[in-house]
Amino acid sequence: MFKKILIANRGEIALRIIRACKELGIKTVVIHSQVDGNSFATRNADESICVGADPASESYLNMANIISAAEISGADAIHPGYGFLAENSHFAEICETCGIKFIGPSKEAILSMGDKARAREIMDREGVPIIPGSKTILNKVEKAVRVAKKIGYPVILKAAAGGGGKGMRIVEDEESLRKGFVSAQNEAKKAFSKGGIYIEKYLKAPRHIEFQISADKKGNVHYFPERECSIQRKHQKLIEESPSPAVNMKLRKRMGKAAIRAAKSINYVTVGTVEFLVDENENFYFMEMNTRIQVEHPVSEEVTGVDLVKEQIRLAAGEELSPGHVEPYGHAIECRINAEDHTRDFMPSAGLITVFNLPGGPGIRVDTAVHAGYEIPAYYDSMIAKVISHGSDREEAIARMRRALNEFEIGGVSTTIPFHIEVLKNKKFLKGSFNTHFIQDEMSL
Numbered sequence: 001m002f003k004k005i006l007i008a009n010r011g012e013i014a015l016r017i018i019r020a021c022k023e024l025g026i027k028t029v030v031i032h033s034q035v036d037g038n039s040f041a042t043r044n045a046d047e048s049i050c051v052g053a054d055p056a057s058e059s060y061l062n063m064a065n066i067i068s069a070a071e072i073s074g075a076d077a078i079h080p081g082y083g084f085l086a087e088n089s090h091f092a093e094i095c096e097t098c099g100i101k102f103i104g105p106s107k108e109a110i111l112s113m114g115d116k117a118r119a120r121e122i123m124d125r126e127g128v129p130i131i132p133g134s135k136t137i138l139n140k141v142e143k144a145v146r147v148a149k150k151i152g153y154p155v156i157l158k159a160a161a162g163g164g165g166k167g168m169r170i171v172e173d174e175e176s177l178r179k180g181f182v183s184a185q186n187e188a189k190k191a192f193s194k195g196g197i198y199i200e201k202y203l204k205a206p207r208h209i210e211f212q213i214s215a216d217k218k219g220n221v222h223y224f225p226e227r228e229c230s231i232q233r234k235h236q237k238l239i240e241e242s243p244s245p246a247v248n249m250k251l252r253k254r255m256g257k258a259a260i261r262a263a264k265s266i267n268y269v270t271v272g273t274v275e276f277l278v279d280e281n282e283n284f285y286f287m288e289m290n291t292r293i294q295v296e297h298p299v300s301e302e303v304t305g306v307d308l309v310k311e312q313i314r315l316a317a318g319e320e321l322s323p324g325h326v327e328p329y330g331h332a333i334e335c336r337i338n339a340e341d342h343t344r345d346f347m348p349s350a351g352l353i354t355v356f357n358l359p360g361g362p363g364i365r366v367d368t369a370v371h372a373g374y375e376i377p378a379y380y381d382s383m384i385a386k387v388i389s390h391g392s393d394r395e396e397a398i399a400r401m402r403r404a405l406n407e408f409e410i411g412g413v414s415t416t417i418p419f420h421i422e423v424l425k426n427k428k429f430l431k432g433s434f435n436t437h438f439i440q441d442e443m444s445l
Contacts, residue, residue: 001317002026002077002101006070007045009081010060012386013293014041015369017079020309029073031066033059035377040369047073054379060084063091070100077101077316083381086292087114103316105291109266113289116160117198123286126265128258131277131285133200141181144199148177151201157181159188160196167191168235170202205435206277208232209244209284211259212300214311215268220321223256224300225328229275230436231423233346238416238439239423240296241333242303245394245432251282262289271297271312295336295386298367302332302390330390331397335405337368337385339376341414350378355411359404363390363397366404376413384415394432398424419443 004027007014014030018041021028029047032039035054042048049069052059059065061084070078078095080086080103089110095102104110113119117137120130134147137160148155148171157180159167167188169180181197189195212224228244229237243252259274273294275287297308304326315321340346356372368385370376376384387404391397402424405417426442428434434442 004075005077006075012367012369013081079103110291112266128286131200134198137196154202156202157184161192161194210275214271216321221260221263223259224326242299270315298388299332299334303328331394332390333397334388335420338382338416339413342419348382349414350376351413353412357409359407363400364404
């Protein structure tokens with residue numbers, strides 16, 4: 001097992017990793033930018049090291065400074081969390097070259113899944129269903145036009161590298177494709193330094209269903225109960241739950257086995273997530289694989305009792321999986337609380353938090369690194385907390401989440417709590433009858 005882990009991240013995920021390490025008896029060192037010098041994570045780690053100025057490019061993405069921090073502190077492993085360098089194959093390679101264990105899959109696995117066109121090719125070869133689309137990365141609009149004509153409109157343009165909705169465009173005809181292709185390329189270059197685009201047939205009303213997997217070095221792979229992630233805006237998830245109200249046992253087994261095939265095809269090790277789109281006829285299609293811990297991992301933890309961060313660390317250290325698959329008990333829901341004003345197109349609301357009173361009671365968990373008196377920086381993601389509810393069934397999980405959201409007091413900034421409360425009142429949501437268009441179709445924003 002590792003003796004000391006450097007955490008190359010910030011906020012609630014840095015604190016989450018620190019807690020897991022403490023329970024495993026592992027020392028921690030957390031990096032930070034200048035503005036994060038007195039964060040809750042830095043105060044709870046055994047050591048903290050400033051790696052640069054406030055912009056992420058000068059701190060949390062500064063590979064040279066992060067590696068130097070690991071070497072100076074004597075860390076034998078680096079945990080990247082999610083975002084920043086978590087899916088950067090070059091960073092994983094640098095860690096390996098420097099004799100520092102990267103807590104994640106191999107650089108080859110990250111490369112295979114990080115390039116979406118390459119990932120589609122691998123999945124197609126392994127018999128995992130994929131959506132019709134381009135077989136190679138497209139760099140010129142004329143080739144994109146030919147591909148779109150072949151598979152039929154509407155289509156979706158996606159950046160071949162990266163994720164999080166960056167470089168995505170839904171286009172209905174050739175004219176909008178020509179305009180969207182250039183803007184998607186520019187956005188992709190800005191976000192990921194690569195402008196390659198690929199095209200898929202656009203499914204008009206799918207559900208977004210993902211499977212958490214864990215894998216050891218001997219090729220054993222487990223899948224966890226699925227997570228429903230269809231409540232999203234501009235491809236950014238806002239509410240997740242497990243299990244999905246739309247997935248029965250038969251479909252779960254089919255999709256779980258496909259997720260295992262996906263992981264085994266690239267010799268995957270540690271934890272990861274295979275994401276699918278599912279149509280109204282229960283046809284499912286591979287979308288992408290995230291080679292890291294997910295923001296929404298707590299819902300899987302709550303319905304299985306498995307600590308996924310500890311599992312990730314153990315698997316990276318070479319431990320084996322225990323036999324058998326993980327079965328769900330009860331139901332869990334997660335609401336991402338962002339410092340945003342949903343009445344103003346989810347405009348970010350940076351500033352000083354004057355009041356911060358957490359909800360509690362049976363079946364409620366809150367993951368956060370924020371407190372009263374905390375100044376939300378303008379440099380990073382706007383998520384300030386995750387509220388997770390667990391109940392014996394979906395109805396109880398929803399009731400507990402409603403109670404928790406109404407208890408949660410945050411002053412000084414606007415948050416998405418009122419938005420989540422409105423979703424939890426919606427009749428279609430309560431029935432479990434929704435898809436990825438829920439917000440634009442049901443919410444009057």
